[in-house]
Amino acid sequence: MVSIFNNKANLWIKGRREQRVQSLESSIWFHFASLGEFEQGRPVLEKIRLLYPQHKIVITFFSPSGYEIRKNTPLADAVYYLPLDTAKNAQEFISAIKPVMAIFTKYEYWYHFFNELHKQHVPLYIISSIFRPGQVFFKWYGGLHRKMLKLVTWFFVQDIASKHLLHDVGITNVTISGDTRFDRVWANAQQPKELPEIAAFKNGQKLFIAGSTWPADEKLIAGLITQHPDWKFIIAPHEIGEGKINNLVNLLPKDTTITFSEISHLTSHISHLIIDNIGMLSSLYQYADIAYIGGGFGAGIHNTLEAAAFGMPVIFGPKYDKFKEAKDLVELKAGFSISDVEGLQIVAGRLMKDEIFRRATAATTKDYVQQHIGATDAIMDYIREKH
Secondary structure (H helix, E strand, O other): OHHHHHHHHHHHHHHHHHOOOOOOOOEEEEEEOOHHHHHHHHHHHHHHHHHOOOOEEEEEEOOHHHHHHHOOOOOOOEEEEOOOOOHHHHHHHHHHHOEEEEEEEOOOOOHHHHHHHHHOOOOEEEEEEOOOOOOHHHOOOOHHHHHHHOOOOEEEEOOHHHHHHHHHOOOOOEEEOOOHHHHHHHHHHHOOOOOHHHHHHHOOOOEEEEEEEOHHHHHHHHHHHOOOOOOEEEEEEOOOOHHHHHHHHHHOOHHHEEEHHHHHHOOOOOOEEEOOOOOOHHHHHHHOOEEEEOOOOOOOOOOOHHHHOOOOOEEEOOOOOOOHHHHHHHHOOOEEEOOOHHHHHHHHHHHHHOHHHHHHHHHHHHHHHHHOOOHHHHHHHHHHHHO
């Protein structure tokens, strides 16, 4: 874990030190914290690129996990690490790229960049934002942070609770547009990338996919595997370093497990597949009958919507309280939170054995996603009116 952290820290420092920002005549600036926010904001990014071809698209990332994977995206003319948030850096960066508008996604708030955009009269939009009472903006000592909120031109929030919280601190330039992630995952589910190797592995059998897993998740899945020999399993771990993959291989039955890099050796007796690369997960789910979403025994669960958009039950660990869609799915009895191996075996066991129940749950998840699409159109209606 320390080596992974050190590698990310080195990329974070080196990337900022070595980058050279190119001067532009005009641009539209998108900022994302990381890869997840990029995917979340992508529907708006695609629409903006289509509707405003006269402006260059500049993307910044805070995290190496976003920058390193998307630094060559065809959706942008330039991709950078966000410089450190100082008054000098903000002035130099914004003066160089000359944005006609800036669009930040969800949680990112940087005082000097916001202040410089305001000074240069550049509209700043925050999309898919969500607020909770415990955030510093709403504490008695959060005056500086509330000042930062007042520098935003318009907020597009996910829910009415966020709008009320902002109103309580005097922020009224707010639209409840919903979450653009629904648009992204729905579009992906309508035209997923076909993966013939996965279709061959599934071979008409029932398939359980565990995505974005951590070791705590993987131990539970390993226990489930032994009880359901009639199902096939795919595990796509969150981290794919050699040591992590080796540990996972050793956790599963040796004679029936291969990694995706060994898929050319697939035989009929192989029933457990480990994905040892990045970027397949959003397409993998099209082949699943049940999905387990990792991260719920750590900082919080990963993306449940990618799986839900394909129509299937989703199972995850106990730490999901910060994710509205997960809470919604639990309330709808289409998402299931478990806290130990026994809980997983009970929930997964019923879903695996009771096809009527599984199909009804799958239909609920798909309907839920479909009912929440449209945030991108709401945001673009506003932007087109102003620009």
